[in-house]
Amino acid sequence: MKRIRIHYAKTEGLRYTSNLDMQKVWERALRRAGLPLYYSQGFHPQPRIQQACPLPLGLLSRCEIVDVWLEDDTCTLESTLKALQPALPTGIELLKLEEIDPAAPALQKLAGSADYDITLLDPFPVDELERRTAALLGAEALIRERRGKNYDLRPLVEDLAVVPGEPLRLSARLSVRDGATGRPDELLAALGLDPFGARIVRVRLILAEA
Amino acid sequence: MTKRLSESAEIIQEKLERILPTVTKPGRYTGGEYNQVVKDWQAVQTRVALAFPDIYDLGLPNLGLAIFYEALNDRPDVLAERVYLPWLDMEAALRSAGVPLYSLETHHAIADFDILGITLPYETLYTNTLNLLDLAGIPLLSKERTAQHPLVIAGGHACYNPEPMADYIDAFAIGDGEEVFHDIVNVQQAWAKSGADRAALLRALAQIPGVYVPALYAPRYCADGTLAGVEPIEASVPRQVLKRVVGQLPPAPTRFIVPSIDVVHNRVSVEIMRGCTRGCRFCHAGMVNRPVRERSVAEVVQTIQTAVKQTGFEEIALLSLSSSDYSRIVELVEQVREKVTGPHLTVSLPSLRIESFSVELMERLRGGRQGSFTLAPEAATDRMRNTINKPIQDQQLLETAAELYGRGWPTLKLYFMIGHPSETLEDVQAIADLCLEVMAVGRKAIGRRASLHVGVSTFVPKPHTPFQWVACDAPEMIEAKIQLLRRALRSPGLKMNWTDPRETLLEAWLSRGDRRLGEVIWRAWQHGAKFDAWQDQFNFEAWQTAFEESGLNPADYTHRDRAEDEVFAWDHISPGVSKAYLLDEYHASLEGRLTGDCREQCYACGILPQFAAMRRQLPKSAWFCPGGDPAKA
Numbered sequence: 001m002k003r004i005r006i007h008y009a010k011t012e013g014l015r016y017t018s019n020l021d022m023q024k025v026w027e028r029a030l031r032r033a034g035l036p037l038y039y040s041q042g043f044h045p046q047p048r049i050q051q052a053c054p055l056p057l058g059l060l061s062r063c064e065i066v067d068v069w070l071e072d073d074t075c076t077l078e079s080t081l082k083a084l085q086p087a088l089p090t091g092i093e094l095l096k097l098e099e100i101d102p103a104a105p106a107l108q109k110l111a112g113s114a115d116y117d118i119t120l121l122d123p124f125p126v127d128e129l130e131r132r133t134a135a136l137l138g139a140e141a142l143i144r145e146r147r148g149k150n151y152d153l154r155p156l157v158e159d160l161a162v163v164p165g166e167p168l169r170l171s172a173r174l175s176v177r178d179g180a181t182g183r184p185d186e187l188l189a190a191l192g193l194d195p196f197g198a199r200i201v202r203v204r205l206i207l208a209e210a
Numbered sequence: 211m212t213k214r215l216s217e218s219a220e221i222i223q224e225k226l227e228r229i230l231p232t233v234t235k236p237g238r239y240t241g242g243e244y245n246q247v248v249k250d251w252q253a254v255q256t257r258v259a260l261a262f263p264d265i266y267d268l269g270l271p272n273l274g275l276a277i278f279y280e281a282l283n284d285r286p287d288v289l290a291e292r293v294y295l296p297w298l299d300m301e302a303a304l305r306s307a308g309v310p311l312y313s314l315e316t317h318h319a320i321a322d323f324d325i326l327g328i329t330l331p332y333e334t335l336y337t338n339t340l341n342l343l344d345l346a347g348i349p350l351l352s353k354e355r356t357a358q359h360p361l362v363i364a365g366g367h368a369c370y371n372p373e374p375m376a377d378y379i380d381a382f383a384i385g386d387g388e389e390v391f392h393d394i395v396n397v398q399q400a401w402a403k404s405g406a407d408r409a410a411l412l413r414a415l416a417q418i419p420g421v422y423v424p425a426l427y428a429p430r431y432c433a434d435g436t437l438a439g440v441e442p443i444e445a446s447v448p449r450q451v452l453k454r455v456v457g458q459l460p461p462a463p464t465r466f467i468v469p470s471i472d473v474v475h476n477r478v479s480v481e482i483m484r485g486c487t488r489g490c491r492f493c494h495a496g497m498v499n500r501p502v503r504e505r506s507v508a509e510v511v512q513t514i515q516t517a518v519k520q521t522g523f524e525e526i527a528l529l530s531l532s533s534s535d536y537s538r539i540v541e542l543v544e545q546v547r548e549k550v551t552g553p554h555l556t557v558s559l560p561s562l563r564i565e566s567f568s569v570e571l572m573e574r575l576r577g578g579r580q581g582s583f584t585l586a587p588e589a590a591t592d593r594m595r596n597t598i599n600k601p602i603q604d605q606q607l608l609e610t611a612a613e614l615y616g617r618g619w620p621t622l623k624l625y626f627m628i629g630h631p632s633e634t635l636e637d638v639q640a641i642a643d644l645c646l647e648v649m650a651v652g653r654k655a656i657g658r659r660a661s662l663h664v665g666v667s668t669f670v671p672k673p674h675t676p677f678q679w680v681a682c683d684a685p686e687m688i689e690a691k692i693q694l695l696r697r698a699l700r701s702p703g704l705k706m707n708w709t710d711p712r713e714t715l716l717e718a719w720l721s722r723g724d725r726r727l728g729e730v731i732w733r734a735w736q737h738g739a740k741f742d743a744w745q746d747q748f749n750f751e752a753w754q755t756a757f758e759e760s761g762l763n764p765a766d767y768t769h770r771d772r773a774e775d776e777v778f779a780w781d782h783i784s785p786g787v788s789k790a791y792l793l794d795e796y797h798a799s800l801e802g803r804l805t806g807d808c809r810e811q812c813y814a815c816g817i818l819p820q821f822a823a824m825r826r827q828l829p830k831s832a833w834f835c836p837g838g839d840p841a842k843a
Contacts, residue, residue: 028522
């Protein structure tokens with residue numbers, strides 16, 4: 001058995017494919033590539049494919065990671081890459097493959113924080129955005145409601161800065177720890193901006209050292 | 211071609227950036243899936259938009275469109291792109307942002323295509339079709355379109371009675387579409403080069419066998435409002451349009467589009483056989499898809515292998531109207547199991563006969579017992595079974611049930627139909643009794659784990675079937691029959707689903723309607739009817755109002771006994787099966803007389819003489835019609 005870590009960019013073609021559906025996208029791409037998927041045991045065998053941390057629907061990413069388990073030890077990184085490349089849908093751009101110890105901890109447990117590049121689609125006064133950013137960072141707590149539950153967004157915002165220019169951008173570092181994930185659209189709403197009025201790209205994923 | 215709006219795709223793309231994040235399942239509206247085909251618009255002669263007039267989730271798996279998509283895109287001079295109907299939230303967003311309906315592949319406005327091909331497999335897509343044209347900015351009425359608009363064509367099972375949609379569709383393709391679609395494209399191309407007007411295009415299309423151009427025909431009515439006939443208004447067009455048949459099934463599609471989001475069927479579909487020889491008298495598909503043609507075992511296996519490789523799908527469906535009748539079913543199942551199914555691929559084989567052997571087949575095919583098992587007895591008394599020509603024995607059903615529960619399937623699904631001609635409450639009581647017996651068999655085999663799902667639909671006397679002369683069962687009777695079943699079928703482990711009788715009524719009006727229904731459909735759509743096939747969107751009041759405003763009595767279409775010499779709205783369309791044969795079969799049903807499987811003996815349905823020339827060109831085994839001399843049959 002082999003565990004291969006695939007680093008990839010999620011681009012326009014799969015922008016509106018949810019995390020759950022990405023699981024199927026990978027499963028089918030790997031099958032098209034003719035790679036020997038490793039299946040779980042039991043009544044409903046599932047291929048073992050683990051994604052690092054959910055990317056909210058509509059976001060793009062330059063730093064997605066997925067671990068796949070293959071049955072066959074003879075697969076090399078080169079042969080896997082070669083088989084995979086033509087089998088991928090538009091929307092996945094391979095960046096790097098690496099072999100991982102099959103017993104290494106799950107990706108989800110390693111995910112720590114993520115950087116987002118947020119481009120505002122509408123013009124907005126830069127001073128006002130600076131002021132709101134400072135206020136948000138200075139706040140003790142930012143209680144928000146999501147799916148009927150209250151939570152504090154503030155500790156999930158690790159860093160936030162305005163990137164002046166045309167168009168105006170924001171650079172944010174949010175927590176993506178298991179069970180403590182900050183959503184960029186929530187951040188925009190907290191800043192009093194239209195959560196749908198931005199193009200958001202996840203640019204860096206920071207894994208905790210195993 | 212000066213009408214192209216080359217910038218339209220970019221403008222649409224820009225507006226979508228704002229719209230998509232605000233709607234449910236935006237992945238329906240982006241395209242970009244694996245195996246989609248994107249071609250250069252300037253490098254082809256003809257651009258075809260293929261439409262399924264319901265949402266992406268239902269439309270993407272449609273096999274008919276998959277066939278055309280692959281075949282048209284294989285032509286270097288043609289491109290084909292897809293369009294489905296947006297769900298309510300997306301429709302509202304598109305309308306308010308002024309974005310016209312666009313194709314998924316390149317986001318071109320549908321109005322910019324040369325041909326819009328709409329599949330109409332069932333009648334409850336009619337209001338959606340108007341909505342689709344409206345969202346595309348194409349005039350709804352065929353007569354209001356000019357040479358600047360796409361040619362709007364339709365095909366599919368519902369088109370065997372094209373009259374209700376005659377005002378809106380420029381040309382209908384009747385029958386198998388594989389060859390006629392190319393003919394239509396070729397005629398359109400020649401017309402586009404000629405620079406002639408739109409009327410010339412319609413005339414040219416009417417010369418293609420199997421193509422019905424409603425603008426060249428007019429209905430005539432009797433003083434009492436009944437139809438006197440639909441007749442050509444020009445001598446150059448045929449009085450009756452005979453459906454197209456492909457002598458042998460062409461290679462099946464293998465490059466299925468792989469959706470990036472979940473849809474209703476995520477699978478490779480292979481049609482193993484077209485047509486059915488059983489002759490169930492209520493069955494539209496069984497009458498209009500004759501003769502029976504099979505794909506060879508080798509071809510099916512090869513198709514699956516290629517398709518799985520090209521799609522990565524985890525599920526394969528072997529489709530036909532009656533799998534058990536496929537002549538080499540055992541060999542097929544063996545070969546599929548040997549050559550295709552890894553432990554992680556599922557293969558489904560629907561429409562199996564009610565016999566223990568079916569259980570064995572499924573067991574061999576899947577090597578496991580996942581999911582449920584579906585059988586369709588349709589009726590529960592011998593009298594009814596003889597009437598509808600679907601003879602089965604209770605004993606056989608009970609044995610099959612015992613077998614499959616015993617071998618580990620926990621769930622059996624049974625389909626019945628109520629409202630058959632001359633059906634009484636006793637016949638319906640028999641359905642309940644039989645279901646309870648099946649349930650008891652299940653309990654005996656596996657105890658409380660056994661479950662039974664009973665699906666009850668209501669009979670519609672469909673055009674081109676032996677029951678086309680029959681009136682629909684009275685609404686009070688249907689109601690009483692459903693109530694009887696609901697009361698009787700209360701038992702742990704037993705679940706019953708039934709169709710809303712009002713939905714059946716709509717299906718009956720639309721499938722039996724004449725050209726006057728066109729106005730009713732338009733009015734119903736104006737009153738908000740759309741997604742008529744969706745239970746939660748069904749708007750019966752809109753339809754009632756539409757009938758009233760049009761001055762038509764819906765019962766005239768559905769609840770009136772027909773004389774044997776009645777002129778039907780679909781008589782000028784021929785499925786190859788003759789009206790005389792259908793009438794014979796109707797008489798046989800009244801006498802409770804069974805007609806056998808026509809693989810064994812020819813009952814002279816009319817297909818062989820109609821297509822005698824074609825048959826002579828083919829190897830004898832190509833069609834599953836017995837008898838040496840087709841002219842005599």
